[in-house]
Amino acid sequence: MIFDLFQARAEAVSAEVHRAPDRAAALAFINEFLRAEDLAPAPGSWAIWAPGPLADALDQRALAANLPGLSFQVTRDLAAQAKVGISQAQWGLANTGSIVADSTQVEQRLVATLPWIHLAILPTNAILPDLPALLARIDPTTALYTTIVTGPSRTADIERVLTIGVHGPERLVIVCVDDMGEVG
């Protein structure tokens, strides 16, 4: 129910929403997604994956070896040339179709701002109803930089024509994972 609303609202603002039953399915999706995007270890074609509960629990070396062009190292220079940035969000907001991430660590910001595509992993059970529910949970003493993202970057500044992908990602892909297993 709450997921359906989240999905409908997110898709209404051009986000792409996918749902995976568990971690393995999510990983399989990401694997396939990156291959379909012609992932390669070349500027403009690589992907960077920021730390997070799921990423930290992975066998990163094996995964990177299997997917040339995927890096778990996130730097400013790599981000500036990345095609895909991957991160894990803490919460979703159903009534606006948003994802929310504590982005105090700069890696979280780099993967979500500079690449063309931002792929966000979101535990399905972390979808909150709305903004007030979120504001009650944020702790500004530790979360120094929090972002709420609703759809891809957009503008209507020229003749009011909606255009996607100005300074941020032109695609926002959200993978909701029902069962995160140990992590999450």
Place this chain on the structure above:
Amino acid sequence: MAGEFKRQIQAALANPNMAGALGRFSEAYAASRAKAYEGIDFENLRARVAEVKGRAAGHLDELAARFAARISARGARVFRADSPQEVKDYILELAQKHGVKSVVKSKSMASEEIHLNAHLKEHGLNVAETDLGEWIIQLAGQRPSHMVMPAIHLTRQEVADIFSKEVHERLESDIPRLVKVARRELREKFLGAEMGISGANVAVAETGTLIIITNEGNARLVTTLPNIHVAIVGIEKLIEKLDEAAPILTALPKSATSQLLTSYVTMISGPAPNTDGSPKELHVILMDNRRSEMAADPKFREALQCIRCASCLNVCPVFRLVGGHVFGDVYTGGIGTILTAWFDQLKKSEDIQGLCIGCGNCREVCPAKIDIPALIQELRRRLDKEQPRSLSQKAVYSVVNNRGLFHSLLRAAAKAQKPFAQGGFIRHLPAFLGGLTEFRSLPTIAETPLRDRFKALPRPKGDRKAAFFAGCLIDFAYPELGEAVVKVLNKAGVEVIFPQGQTCCGAPARYSGAQDVAAGNARDNIAALTAQKVDYVVSACPTCTVALKHEFIQDLRETGQTGEIGAAQELAALTVDFSTLVKALADEGRLELKPGQGLAKFTYHDSCHLKRTLGVWQEPRELLARAGYEAAEMFESDMCCGMGGSYSLKFPEISAPILARKLDNVEASGARLVALDCPGCLMQIAGGLDKRGVTIKVRHTAQLLAEVLD
């Protein structure tokens, strides 16, 4: 009014892009806004926004101190600045200390308010605006024409030309392509800048949190990539608690861009790490620039509730014609006029305040519940007090304050107009007065005003009694309309009297800021209308009704004539507009409206004062339906017709295109009859149709009801 200002108006009106783009946008805005607010109780939401912001405005100093303590405990530096100069000095010094050469900025009205870019550029810094619209404007060397859509007045072709110059490459006017060019160009600037400057939409005292919203994602880059981040925050952005941000973040995107939420909401509560691992050098400048003074002003404190959504611009019939280059300064439109008067100087608002026609559209949509037209009225009063009135103004005011003289002048005019009158209209006046009839014919002044005709009317007794307040237009231009009012009321068993001591309701003086003159009219009318005991004081002019019901009290109170407020309140309690009264009488069963046969289809024009100040719009429609008239609603039926009392004389060049739009909508409705409840709108619309040579009748609801009662 400066000739220069009139020249700017002419130039804006002659600019087809400006009027076209703004006009199309504002016509579409109402529907898209409604969609964004679907399922939301807007009144409840804006009451919360107003409560949160209004409460904060009551203790800005304390909130600023709390905010500063919280965020600086986490390593940010907070500077509280009183004046624009202090802000500019601080930022320049900081930049020089760190050897900054390039600065990237995300949208900040506060920085525009102090003309920061020019200052930094003068001192050799490269400053790039990164919001697409702001960047276009910066490259074009122009001023934003709208608070939310700064470049709305430019076409894609013009943007292509501007960008082509910047990148030395001939660009096509393909919008997605132009956006990509901006991304490429600005990405380099983001990566190369040593300092990022942002504004903030909200600052939360309790947690020391800045909240910044954007759609493009530029604020995230401005606050992440350069190692120094300076946020310039007007202290009116402060609120007390984090959860109080919810109503603001809920309302702002819906009102501003008809979105449920903007693409990005960024909350910064301290210096997060830079891309090289060092902690961010975070500076927050809390800027006052007269905001504290405003907060201490009992009237203008309300304006600090503004969340800068610009919806007041989008619904304004004047703004959509002339845009922000004329209507406003850094801040534009109605609220911009008010903010300009404070953040710049009162004098600077002198010309632009006159542009407000007082239709009240903005008051209806403002998510912060600011009564913008009332504040503009207050500006007028303060301007009026500050400057000595001219001799001609004084002469006019002394005439309207002298009923005998005023009325004998009107009678003289009725005789003088003879050579120009034709079928109830004056279509042309001699050259020196010609401007007055250029876009609409004027009604002739009646040979015998209502006050004289009334004596000859049959005066049936009834078990209820109403005093009829005619107002100048019905009394001297449309006495037959007044007779219709009397006839309908008589039919409902209401005896009508016409107190001869009544005079002008004071609207012209009141709306020019001359409150003492208006209060003089108030006193005379109160005396005349309360002399005899009646059940109702009825008016068929919404502007007069508003005066009797609300403004007399205010005029007396604010000019210190408290002794007469009691009588004014008594009058207010008895006052009712024609349609509301007749609807009530009909509902009581006192008036039987038998549906007439073969009646024309009508389209109803809602007068500003009736619909928005008095909240009356169903009553006349309902009455006309009961009388057998069939409705054909026009587009924007409640949009101002451009009359605005003396506005149409002061700004005929603006009044005319507003009227033209109204007439187009009337014609498109297919109806051959316009119904309305205001003699001012009647004069404007009937005069416009006559000038167009279109035979569509325009009638007051009272006239249409009187017809079927025969």
